[in-house]
Amino acid sequence: MATLRETLAYRIPIFREQRAFLAKKYANVKVCDVTVGQIYGGMRGVLGLVTDTSSVDPETGLVIRGIPIKQLTDRLPEEIFFLLLTSKLPDETALKDLQDELNQRSEVPGYVWDVLNAMPPDSHPMTMISTAILVMQRESLFAAQYEEGMPKEEFWKPALEDSLNIIARLPDIAGYIYRKRFDKGPRIAPDPSLDWGANVARTLGIPDPDGRFTKLIRLYLTLHSDHEGGNVSAFTSRTIGSALSDIYYALSGGLNGLAGPLHGLANQECLRWVLMLRDKFGGIPTDEQLRQFAWETLNSNQVIPGYGHAVLRVTDPRFEALYEFGMKHCADDEIFQIASKIYQVVPGVLQQVQKIKDPWPNVDAISGPLFHHFGLTEYPFYTAMFGVARALGICAQYIIARGVGRPITRPKSITSEWLINYIEQQTGDKIERPVLE
Numbered sequence: 001m002a003t004l005r006e007t008l009a010y011r012i013p014i015f016r017e018q019r020a021f022l023a024k025k026y027a028n029v030k031v032c033d034v035t036v037g038q039i040y041g042g043m044r045g046v047l048g049l050v051t052d053t054s055s056v057d058p059e060t061g062l063v064i065r066g067i068p069i070k071q072l073t074d075r076l077p078e079e080i081f082f083l084l085l086t087s088k089l090p091d092e093t094a095l096k097d098l099q100d101e102l103n104q105r106s107e108v109p110g111y112v113w114d115v116l117n118a119m120p121p122d123s124h125p126m127t128m129i130s131t132a133i134l135v136m137q138r139e140s141l142f143a144a145q146y147e148e149g150m151p152k153e154e155f156w157k158p159a160l161e162d163s164l165n166i167i168a169r170l171p172d173i174a175g176y177i178y179r180k181r182f183d184k185g186p187r188i189a190p191d192p193s194l195d196w197g198a199n200v201a202r203t204l205g206i207p208d209p210d211g212r213f214t215k216l217i218r219l220y221l222t223l224h225s226d227h228e229g230g231n232v233s234a235f236t237s238r239t240i241g242s243a244l245s246d247i248y249y250a251l252s253g254g255l256n257g258l259a260g261p262l263h264g265l266a267n268q269e270c271l272r273w274v275l276m277l278r279d280k281f282g283g284i285p286t287d288e289q290l291r292q293f294a295w296e297t298l299n300s301n302q303v304i305p306g307y308g309h310a311v312l313r314v315t316d317p318r319f320e321a322l323y324e325f326g327m328k329h330c331a332d333d334e335i336f337q338i339a340s341k342i343y344q345v346v347p348g349v350l351q352q353v354q355k356i357k358d359p360w361p362n363v364d365a366i367s368g369p370l371f372h373h374f375g376l377t378e379y380p381f382y383t384a385m386f387g388v389a390r391a392l393g394i395c396a397q398y399i400i401a402r403g404v405g406r407p408i409t410r411p412k413s414i415t416s417e418w419l420i421n422y423i424e425q426q427t428g429d430k431i432e433r434p435v436l437e
């Protein structure tokens, strides 16, 4: 089977032609209307983006290139990268070729360590990983070749090279950040004989006598690789990339969005919430104690992390996959048992809050307890792991965007006054304007 580069060289022109054909021939076919509620509601449900790497259905969850995520849980994260990009899974030869490429490119330049070492010791791991990626921007082949006048049809090629360089270096960078930030001792270099996910596990230095931690990390990376194009990190990276900023800028920017508590930081917040419960009740709470604690969180105007979703309306299949892993490997663990109890009790509480559209767990509700079980207990690091995984999807989306020749993102904004005038015209109402002193 052809390598990743060869497969893309064949498929990118097909993707590009299809985009150009639809955009030209059917330019005036209407796809959706936008309401005032959507404008003020974070554009929820507005169909304004095409992303082919994956899609998220409210009732079934993540589907990568037509394959539901739960059918991909045995796949390596680098196989998923191949799938995201090309719409097919690699065979053994193509996978080996990709793994060799990643291993050959894994050396991190010394100045990245210097920059990380110079950062204040209490820097958040997300700030560190985003900085590490951004500081490598000087190496961007895309930026260099653009300056030399590269033709548009070639954009995807250096975008792929840049992406492979970043992905290859991420295990070492993430491991270094973890070990430095949490005083775990010297850096552990990746092992070129291992797969990418195994190297992410290795560089952390968590004891793994039976290989189950490595299995968890591979599964986590696969599950978190992509989640269509409208989430904060993907959309941010997409917008940055649309200005033809290179992938170093785009990925670093996307990770800054992932760092928010309503998005990827929920990963750390969940475990924090579980630990708060354990400490408050001295172990596994009763159903009633848990219900009360959930109401206290809600009544103090805080969110219950790991529950709810902007698109999903069912239990996240990625949650289910990790939950099944937990049931198999650490069902007796106290923290896992608290997370299981939250899963049984909290949706019932959230269902009583009318405004909450999705009371079910998302992926972030369960990964922390599993990490904790295996000894990765420093939860501020969790979102950085999420970032390592999501780099696969963000890079894939970036390469395809450059391949199909997507234009600069530039939706039109309006003022409140424009909107009020428009509503008045449409409804015949007279709307009072706020008086500003």
Ligand code: HAX
Pocket: 044, 231, 261, 262, 263, 264, 265, 266, 298, 302, 303, 304, 305, 306, 307, 308, 309, 310, 311, 355, 356, 357, 358, 362, 363, 364
């Ligand atoms: N706890 C408390 N309140 C919640 C809630 C939760 N778990 N989920 C939703 N709500 C609230 C919202 O804050 C919103 O309140 P306001 O109208 O007062 O602002 C209201 O219910 C309606 O929200 P929604 O329409 O159901 O959901 P949104 O699309 O607005 O938000 C969020 C989706 C994921 C941001 C939301 O469910 C949330 O904050 N969940 C907790 C944080 C979390 O787990 N985030 C991770 C999501 C998955 C992800 O991106 N991972 O990276």
